[in-house]
Amino acid sequence: MFRNTSQVAAEAFAAAFGKSPEGVWSVPGRVSLMGDHTDREDGLSFGYAHPARSAAAVSRREDHTIRVVTDLTEEQVETTLAELQPPAEHSWKDYPLGTVWAAIGHIQSNPGNGEEPAPTPTGLDIFLTTDLPIGGGLASSASICGTVSMAINELWGLGLSNEELAAFGYHVENHYVGASTGMSDHVTVLCGEEGKNVFYDARGSDLSLIDAANLVEESLVQMLVETGEMHRNWEDVITERHNACDRVAKALGYQFLREAPTEEFAAATHLDETDRRRANYVVTEIQRVLDLVRIVRTEGAGATGHLFNESQRSLREDYEATTQRVDLTTELALASGAIGSRMTGSGFGGSVHVLIPQEHVQQFSDTIAAAYAEYGWDAPRVYTVTSSPGARRDA
Structure with missing residues (x-):
């Protein structure tokens, strides 16, 4: 490939x-x-x-x-x-x-x-x-x-x-x-x-x-969908999101949002509403990372689907970092039997990560190809993926 x-x-x-x-x-x-x-x-x-x-x-x-x-x-x-x-x-x-x-x-x-x-x-x-x-x-x-x-x-x-x-x-x-x-x-x-x-x-x-989860034992597969939409890291839209989070941290009296207790953030009434939503994604996402690591270790990957879906919802509604194509891809993944689906990376285009039972892989692949064609979009690149070899000298 x-x-x-x-x-x-x-x-x-x-x-x-x-x-x-x-x-x-x-x-x-x-x-x-x-x-x-x-x-x-x-x-x-x-x-x-x-x-x-x-x-x-x-x-x-x-x-x-x-x-x-x-x-x-x-x-x-x-x-x-x-x-x-x-x-x-x-x-x-x-x-x-x-x-x-x-x-x-x-x-x-x-x-x-x-x-x-x-x-x-x-x-x-x-x-x-x-x-x-x-x-x-x-x-x-x-x-x-x-x-x-x-x-x-x-x-x-x-x-x-x-x-x-x-x-x-x-x-x-x-x-x-x-x-x-x-x-x-x-x-x-x-x-x-x-x-x-x-x-x-x-x-x-x-x-x-x-250690990565043993997905084979759980009959699960990780898939990636390259949507064909591209972003650039220097675009203002990304900087604006980060600046909003910086403003909330400073308004609460901290250098970084990581330092703000969740209860204090939730109770704050003096925050700009848009800034609050941007920060809410970051505050809740930090906790989701901790929950993801814990659940993978204690219950297995099959119990993590809700975390991916909650993260995607917050990326869409709070951080507003998704696109129509990304949203459709995640929705079709869940409709095709995936247990979790989430944008991967900075957003504003890019790729989607899907955690799905092996038995539904072909259905999802067929569904996403048909949907992109119906919208007149170029065909996405869809493939299974696992953690791969790291950085190295090859010659």
């Missing part, structure tokens, strides 16, 4: 640059089970590594030139280390270039101690590819940043862990691209492992890998 992106990148690098790369690194995407947008408020998230991967074939140069070639577009990029600055307008190239920029910033902030001098940045030749849908709610941007950061970490000798490298992607999105995001996606794509779910607590940046 998905390409061997590392092989694609290695072969394309040789064709583009006339030599073999020094190395090839790849990083998966992310399936978010629950907790989207809460990391901005010191909250919790729960997700796992997607089977589709981004890959970067990279070599150092003897000068300070950065060249980036990709099969995502015909545009090629050539710049220098000194010219890297946050741009006024944004596009795909911000993510690889921003990662180089973030790595340089890290080196400048950590100049060494004399005995171990700071690494010296070099020019780079990069070929980049991904099988993740750009803006499709599966953390393509985090995957691309993670792939390039792993290459730089090794080639420049930074000596950082994958969890530390997640900060590069965070800085790219918030300070180079100008998006409003947290750390969750970056931590999940860089630290996820096959057969594991990633529980991330933004307060203290605590990461735990938890």
